[in-house]
Amino acid sequence: MTVLSLTGLTDGPLSQVGVALAFLGALAALGVGHLAGDTILQSDTAAQGKGYPSDDRLAAGVHPWTGWGHCLAHCGSYLAAQAVMVAIVAQVVPMTWPGLAAALALSGCTHAVIDRRWPVRWVIARKRCTGWADSHFWIDQAMHWVCLLVAAVLAARVSTGTGAALAAAAGLVLIGDALRYEARHARGVTAGAAPTDRF
Template sequence: MFPTLFILLFIAHLLSDYALQTDHQSEHKALRTTAGYWAATAHAGTHVLVSAVALGLGGLLLGLSFSLPAAVVALLWIGGTHAFVDRRWPVTWWMTNTGSKDWISHGGAAHVDQTAHMAALGIAAMAMAAL
């Protein structure tokens, strides 16, 4: 069940991060202002909502059986980690402190950002499959 859950969450992630993210969210979610926190929260909320729909469809159409509490925890994890990573400073801090500082100026932050999101999705899918 893990691969199917991961694929569903990955599709939800792509939809939320690219097709459904507004310009305002993209431009403001990293700002340390009220507008920035609201943009980050709205964007993370989109991830939670779209992921919930994907999991619901997986249960309905694919017959996946997972516990509701595990799904709720996974969705909270997805929303929380997404909001944290997308504040951008965690990615910058990681790259600066792991020997990748020069790669930031060459577009590497976007790759590290997406890798962090995929790791979080993998943890959510594993937890749901295990519980």
């Protein structure tokens, strides 16, 4: 197993302490990268355009995948911020390349789906917290941080290229499912389905 450390790449498994340090280091790096990528680096154009179209826009004929370009562009700069932070933390905390690849793949894919905003609206509808003014922001951030926690576990535990590839494949399946869901929702809107039948 290849390990990224202060002295460069070395071969050898991470010890139990190394796994714990990799988890904590990855969580810190991914979290700081999240803050930078989701606020400082995100353009207003991306922030305004990355979401799933409203039902009114869908009914007017807007394609359900409108906004994915802005979303993916945002996720590119977001992942760049996380990669820089991971590279900085890896100078003092041993981490494996496959673990980092798995963590970044999961972080990017989950971030893209959450930033389409319909998962957040779904949670708000289920919680019935529509009167809470900041619910969109806090639920969005909670969903991102849960995913970052899982990504940090992957960073600490994944030690093979196969594991990294499986994490990336799972992320791509998640995006594929989101695209199918968005198309199905749009068909419901154009068919006149009741709002409760859509989300």
